[in-house]
Amino acid sequence: MNSPMRVAVTGAAGQIGYSLVFRIAAGDMLGKDQPVILQLLDIPQSLPTLKGVVMELEDCAFPLLAGINITDNPETAFRDVNIAMLVGARPRGKGMERKDLLEANGAIFIDQGRALDEGARRDVKVLIVGNPANTNALIAMRNAPSLMPGNFSSMMRLDHNRALSQVAAKLGRPVAGIRKMIVWGNHSSKQYPDLNHAEVGGDKVARLVNDPAWVEDHFIPAVQNRGTEVIEARGLSSAASAANAAIDHIRDWVFGTRENDWVSMGIPSDGSYGIPEGVMYGFPVVCKEGGYHIVPDLEISEFSKEKMQATYRELVDERDSVKHLFG
Ligand code: NAX
Numbered sequence: 212m213n214s215p216m217r218v219a220v221t222g223a224a225g226q227i228g229y230s231l232v233f234r235i236a237a238g239d240m241l242g243k244d245q246p247v248i249l250q251l252l253d254i255p256q257s258l259p260t261l262k263g264v265v266m267e268l269e270d271c272a273f274p275l276l277a278g279i280n281i282t283d284n285p286e287t288a289f290r291d292v293n294i295a296m297l298v299g300a301r302p303r304g305k306g307m308e309r310k311d312l313l314e315a316n317g318a319i320f321i322d323q324g325r326a327l328d329e330g331a332r333r334d335v336k337v338l339i340v341g342n343p344a345n346t347n348a349l350i351a352m353r354n355a356p357s358l359m360p361g362n363f364s365s366m367m368r369l370d371h372n373r374a375l376s377q378v379a380a381k382l383g384r385p386v387a388g389i390r391k392m393i394v395w396g397n398h399s400s401k402q403y404p405d406l407n408h409a410e411v412g413g414d415k416v417a418r419l420v421n422d423p424a425w426v427e428d429h430f431i432p433a434v435q436n437r438g439t440e441v442i443e444a445r446g447l448s449s450a451a452s453a454a455n456a457a458i459d460h461i462r463d464w465v466f467g468t469r470e471n472d473w474v475s476m477g478i479p480s481d482g483s484y485g486i487p488e489g490v491m492y493g494f495p496v497v498c499k500e501g502g503y504h505i506v507p508d509l510e511i512s513e514f515s516k517e518k519m520q521a522t523y524r525e526l527v528d529e530r531d532s533v534k535h536l537f538g
Contacts, residue, residue, distance in 0.1 A: 215246040215277040217332075219292040221323065222299020222341060223251035223281070224261040226447060230454035231298065232264065236273040240458045241294075241465065248278035252288035253299060285326035292331050294465075296457055297323060297351065300341025310532050313343060317536040320347040324354030333358070334501070336464055339365045340457055344398045345477050345491040346529040352479065352491075353537040361502060364464070365477030367402070367493035369449065369456035370394040374404045374434045381430070382419055384411050393495045394434070394475040395484075395515075396522025397529075402493065403518035404434040408509055468498045473506050484511060484519065490526040 218235055222228050228251075234240065235247060249268070253261045261281050268279055282288050289295055301315045320339070327337060335358065339348035348365035355362070371394050379386040388411045395403040406426065409416035420426065441449045463474055473495045480486045483494065483505045495506040511519070 213245050215248045216241060216293040217248045217250055217291055219250040219288045219295040221252040221297045224253040224257040224264060226450040227298050227453045230451040231457060234458055236268055236276040238275045240462050246275045246277040250288045250292060251281045252285060255283045258283060285323050286330055289326045290330040292335055294461055295327060295335055295337045298340040313529060313533045316347055317350050317533045320350040321354050321536055324351035328355035328357050335362055337363045338457060338460055343529055345526055348491045350536050360479040365491045366457060366460055367394050367398055367475040367477050368460040369453050370402055370434060371475040372456055373437045377430055377433055378406060378416055388412055390472040394493050395519045396493050397526050400435045401522045401525045402435055403522050404431055405515055464498050473497050486523050490530060
């Protein structure tokens with residue numbers, strides 16, 4: 212048996228946390244021979260709820276669960292962690308503008324970036340889920356100067372998985388057969404789900420669909436607006452699917468993406484595909500040996516370029532509105 216890995220989850224008392232921590236403890240993320248120690252962070256008001264979650268974790272008697280720590284202190288939560296899943300964030304309150312939300316959450320991710328810088332393992336894998344996820348990830352990264360940009364990522368995987376399911380349903384093919392999907396840019400309604408490179412059984416999805424109007428008028432808005440639709444139906448935002456996407460994201464980052472495929476991850480832009488450095492942007496990436504790299508040399512249509520720039524501009528606006536928060 213391997214020695215335990217330390218996994219921090221922030222916002223662990225929240226609804227995504229409740230769908231996430233049991234699956235991590237069951238071995239769904241790091242494998243059935245990998246013990247884990249959970250380091251769970253939440254704010255003081257949520258600690259009583261978190262204690263209840265811990266009681267339930269204990270009651271599962273998970274063989275792989277080697278320890279649980281709970282705290283309201285980011286430095287304690289991130290000490291020696293291998294994996295940090297930053298889910299906790301402030302929800303948008305009544306009368307709160309988007310800018311106020313950026314500001315309130317920005318402050319959280321400054322502290323958490325510093326705490327990661329101070330205490331996490333140097334090869335820590337950090338995933339930011341809490342919204343606005345891409346910009347929060349940028350703030351955390353900039354406030355952790357002794358870690359590498361490659362330690363950080365933000366979550367596009369839920370959008371990616373939603374896109375796969377839309378295509379599988381349209382073609383009546385198993386979702387596992389769909390490869391090479393991309394969701395570019397921001398995790399917001401400006402994201403660009405791109406099926407131009409997607410394949411199923413060696414055929415191009417776009418050729419099989421053969422319906423540009425479906426792509427533009429149905430597929431793209433369906434993926435962009437899926438989160439809102441879930442809220443309307445459930446009265447709560449996506450939780451189990453978000454937790455599942457977070458598990459997929461980390462699992463692929465740790466173990467590698469499957470052959471002849473890639474995944475969408477929010478990562479630091481490096482100038483690829485006309486997206487200048489300085490934002491966390493959803494790119495198609497291949498994960499290998501614990502790292503990730505952007506899939507190079509894809510042909511990009513004019514239609515795609517325009518959508519990719521629109522989602523980039525939104526990220527620049529978000530970044531510029533909280534410029535003063537960068538380390
Ligand atoms: P909940 O409101 O159920 O839970 C949030 C938890 O975070 C609460 O327990 C709260 O006490 C805690 N929290 C607040 N401030 C904190 C801080 N400074 N440190 C630690 N914990 C803190 O929200 P939930 O539905 O779990 O969603 C969590 C976040 O994920 C939200 O920001 C949400 O917008 C975001 N999402 C991101 C997605 C993505 O694809 N990137 C998809 C799902 C989700 O909407």
